[in-house]
Amino acid sequence: MSSDHVDSAHLGVSGDRRRLFIVLGVTAVFFLVELVGGYLADSLALMSDAIHLLTDIAALCISLLTLWISTRPASPAKTYGYLRAEILGALVNGLILWLLVVFIWIEAVQRLRHPQPVAGLAVMGIAIAAIAINTFSAWMTSAVASSGMALRAVFVHVISDLIGAIGVLLSGALEYFARWSAADPAVSILIGLLVLYSSWGLVREGLDILMESTPAHIDLEELRGDLLAVNGTKEVHDLHVWCLTTRQFALSAHAVVIPGADHDRVLDDMCRMLQTKFNIHHMTVQLEYDNRRPHEPVHF
Numbered sequence: 001m002s003s004d005h006v007d008s009a010h011l012g013v014s015g016d017r018r019r020l021f022i023v024l025g026v027t028a029v030f031f032l033v034e035l036v037g038g039y040l041a042d043s044l045a046l047m048s049d050a051i052h053l054l055t056d057i058a059a060l061c062i063s064l065l066t067l068w069i070s071t072r073p074a075s076p077a078k079t080y081g082y083l084r085a086e087i088l089g090a091l092v093n094g095l096i097l098w099l100l101v102v103f104i105w106i107e108a109v110q111r112l113r114h115p116q117p118v119a120g121l122a123v124m125g126i127a128i129a130a131i132a133i134n135t136f137s138a139w140m141t142s143a144v145a146s147s148g149m150a151l152r153a154v155f156v157h158v159i160s161d162l163i164g165a166i167g168v169l170l171s172g173a174l175e176y177f178a179r180w181s182a183a184d185p186a187v188s189i190l191i192g193l194l195v196l197y198s199s200w201g202l203v204r205e206g207l208d209i210l211m212e213s214t215p216a217h218i219d220l221e222e223l224r225g226d227l228l229a230v231n232g233t234k235e236v237h238d239l240h241v242w243c244l245t246t247r248q249f250a251l252s253a254h255a256v257v258i259p260g261a262d263h264d265r266v267l268d269d270m271c272r273m274l275q276t277k278f279n280i281h282h283m284t285v286q287l288e289y290d291n292r293r294p295h296e297p298v299h300f
Contacts (some may be wrong), residue, residue: 023137027053032132041119041134044111045171045184048104049164056157059093087206093153094203101192111185118184127169134162153202160198164191170262171300212242215249218278229268230259230269250282263287
């Protein structure tokens with residue numbers, strides 16, 4: 001890896017950190033505003049949204065930590081470095097969201113059984129401010145959401161909060177204008193459903209990476225066919241493709257070549273194809289004149 005590439009990567013991480021620190025500061029301040037406002041207005045929807053903001057703060061801290069850890073260099077004990085730290089951080093964020101939903105639903109059921117009056121006008125005012133804050137945070141984090149799972153987890157948190165703030169505004173309006181006391185817990189349940197929906201993809205992707213599943217965008221049979229299409233290749237077996245992180249992929253395979261084939265040329269053609277077509281830069285291809293497949297435990 002060239003020094004220019006390393007420098008640009010560090011500059012990118014530095015810019016990501018700066019954005020996350022700004023969002024962290026804004027979120028921490030508004031968390032206190034929502035928590036106090038929800039307590040004074042006796043609004044479960046507002047207080048649950050404040051707790052959701054608290055998980056955003058945790059998500060931002062985890063993401064900042066994993067950004068730092070993931071840039072640490074590889075070592076003899078960890079030859080790929082700490083690339084998967086961001087995957088663990090994203091999974092923790094997703095599980096925190098799920099635990100939050102359980103808490104909200106339990107409290108909402110109690111409120112539905114025993115409705116309590118809510119200061120609808122105050123709830124509406126705070127919700128409007130929350131929508132503005134979350135829109136700003138979504139704009140700040142959208143630029144880095146594609147940089148990795150840890151950063152995308154923050155973006156999912158922010159979008160969930162934006163949806164939640166809109167729901168809180170709706171509950172406040174129903175309470176103030178329609179005098180419907182059940183609106184507050186009902187909207188809390190709806191917010192929980194939306195949070196589960198928005199975070200499911202994140203958790204599933206993290207589990208797929210940890211289970212070393214084939215990347216979703218790669219057709220393994222198409223890749224096998226492209227390897228077989230390399231001049232001099234007779235057979236491909238023991239083929240595996242997996243994710244190191246959301247942006248880095250690895251491959252291992254055994255390829256049987258015809259007698260007299262130039263190994264260096266076959267490897268060069270395979271590497272060029274894998275890099276340009278499938279964006280795979282970590283690869284191990286074992287070339288064989290004799291098929292050793294019967295001696296291998298798993299056949300693909």
